């Protein structure tokens with residue numbers, strides 16, 4: 001029995017509903033509160049939670065539910081769909097074009113997992129047969145050059161970086177130029193971690209963008225981030241043309257609700273999740289399993305089958 | 307008229323019904339400041355039970371009373387129970403053996419950077435400091451530490467990548483003893499708290515060697531996962547401790563990093579301290595060596611309640 005395995009507050013709230021013979025206003029309110037709590041525990045931003053609860057409420061029209069229909073099933077589906085909807089900004093994710101140099105720029109907060117994900121993505125494209133290269137434009141962090149260089153060696157991917165160059169804009173420009181000339185199809189540029197409170201760092205990011213003219217900017221976000229997610233994501237979005245999001249460290253225990261807030265802020269689709277420290281640990285984003293984890297519903301298939 | 311009279315004479319007692327909505331509001335407020343939901347609920351619950359049935363003094367509203375109680379409670383939580391005086395403890399050992407500090411935590415939170423800041427601070431206080439590169443896993447980790455060592459003009463002890471971190475730490479401490487260093491700062495690999503083999507490896511490093519201080523490095527950006535991180539690191543340290551010696555190894559203190567990236571969402575401080583009782587020893591407030599601060603409890607509490 002799948003339901004018994006769930007062991008979280010939403011499922012028990014749903015279970016309680018099935019036991020009580022009538023589903024009334026009160027049981028619905030209780031359920032909405034539990035849903036709100038589960039989302040809060042998963043770090044979804046407060047304002048989104050309030051909005052969602054309203055949406056769900058509007059969709060559950062008690063009197064319209066025909067007798068004999070499984071009300072519990074209907075309600076659960078509404079909750080689930082509402083979350084999936086939040087994750088879908090309705091934008092088709094950017095795809096590289098064959099026969100040209102596609103420039104991808106990585107941005108994000110300090111330690112989010114940019115450099116690691118740059119290599120993962122390069123490896124992903126390389127395996128699909130694209131001619132791929134990486135550029136280190138992080139001239140600030142100690143050991144940033146060595147980090148990407150080691151990764152490049154491990155993944156056998158061409159790499160540009162300079163230990164003496166102090167200007168990240170110049171480094172980005174040079175690296176992209178070199179690989180463009182060489183006819184690389186995918187050129188991924190790694191940048192330093194930064195945060196909205198340091199305007200100088202954001203200015204630098206815009207300058208890099210201007211100089212390399214990326215075809216896509218990927219915003220990398222740590223899945224464990226809490227309530228600061230929205231503001232930071234919003235700031236990145238308004239500074240550079242964020243086109244996609246990668247959520248990292250999903251192999252941990254965090255539920256990744258901050259990520260939902262980031263999607264809401266950037267209106268950009270999540271394309272991959274990072275699920276470990278090794279180069280192949282990159283998974284194509286699947287909204288259903290993401291929402292299942294977010295709600296603490298372990299087994300996705302069980303969810304569908306119920 | 308009767309009601310007014312009662313307020314004036316201070317005879318009104320606080321009833322559960324008056325309290326409940328106010329308490330719920332505070333839960334919402336605290337979570338919006340990035341306090342983990344479970345912690346916010348526990349906090350508010352204990353305040354509720356301490357206030358229920360108490361008399362309201364003249365002109366006091368329930369909200370004010372709750373806020374005052376909350377302020378006291380938050381201040382109590384954040385005020386360290388026992389003071390850790392690192393400088394004094396180093397002084398006490400001086401000449402006998404080096405004082406060893408381990409920096410632990412999940413991936414990318416700022417372990418290595420804040421280790422370098424602590425090094426800068428200890429050097430400024432006249433101590434001979436050595437760095438030990440015990441992150442033998444992450445690409446560029448040793449070069450990162452090497453860069454800091456060179457900038458800070460201190461010695462780096464390293465044995466390359468892929469080796470057993472626990473024995474390198476042991477060798478480093480022994481080398482530091484021979485070379486008459488006062489302090490060894492041990493960098494470790496970032497690990498997810500649910501990664502059992504890696505958590506055992508950390509426990510081994512700490513229990514196999516003479517470690518004076520185990521610091522947990524956590525980022526202020528973290529949401530609800532912060533509680534889980536801290537509790538699991540705390541518990542895991544004793545995985546390989548010598549049961550016969552009857553000393554259960556736990557974390558000694560916390561460095562809360564990236565405090566400059568969160569504006570007023572300072573709740574992680576509460577979540578972390580509340581869940582284990584370990585004190586926040588430093589705040590990381592930026593990417594430079596001088597960005598290591600003591601926490602001002604009053605300001606943090608004020609920000610939380612603002």
Ligand SMILES: Nc1nc2c(ncn2[C@@H]2O[C@H](COP(=O)(O)OP(=O)(O)OP(=O)(O)O)[C@@H](O)[C@H]2O)c(=O)[nH]1
Pocket residue numbers: 108109110111112113114115116117138141144191192193194248249250251252273274275276277281413414444496498
């Ligand atoms: N467990 C796990 N760790 C990850 C994942 N992605 C990245 N990491 C780790 O997170 C840490 C930080 O990753 P980096 O790639 O250096 O992050 P960054 O954003 O480039 O950091 P800065 O350049 O300093 O801003 C490293 O220890 C990585 O190994 C992931 O999906 N899972």
Ligand SMILES: Nc1nc2c(ncn2[C@@H]2O[C@H](COP(=O)(O)OP(=O)(O)OP(=O)(O)O)[C@@H](O)[C@H]2O)c(=O)[nH]1
Pocket residue numbers: 110111141193195411412413414415416417418419420441444447494495496497563564565566567589590591592593597
């Ligand atoms: N804004 C800000 N950034 C910080 C702070 N502390 C560290 N960082 C940045 O966070 C990023 C990660 O720092 P590291 O010291 O490499 O983190 P780590 O925990 O050693 O990472 P791993 O070893 O990969 O697990 C770097 O870009 C640091 O400059 C801080 O207090 N504020």
Ligand SMILES: [Mg+2]
Pocket residue numbers: 114115116138141144190191192193
């Ligand atoms: Mg990086």
Ligand SMILES: [Mg+2]
Pocket residue numbers: 417418419441447493494496
């Ligand atoms: Mg490190």
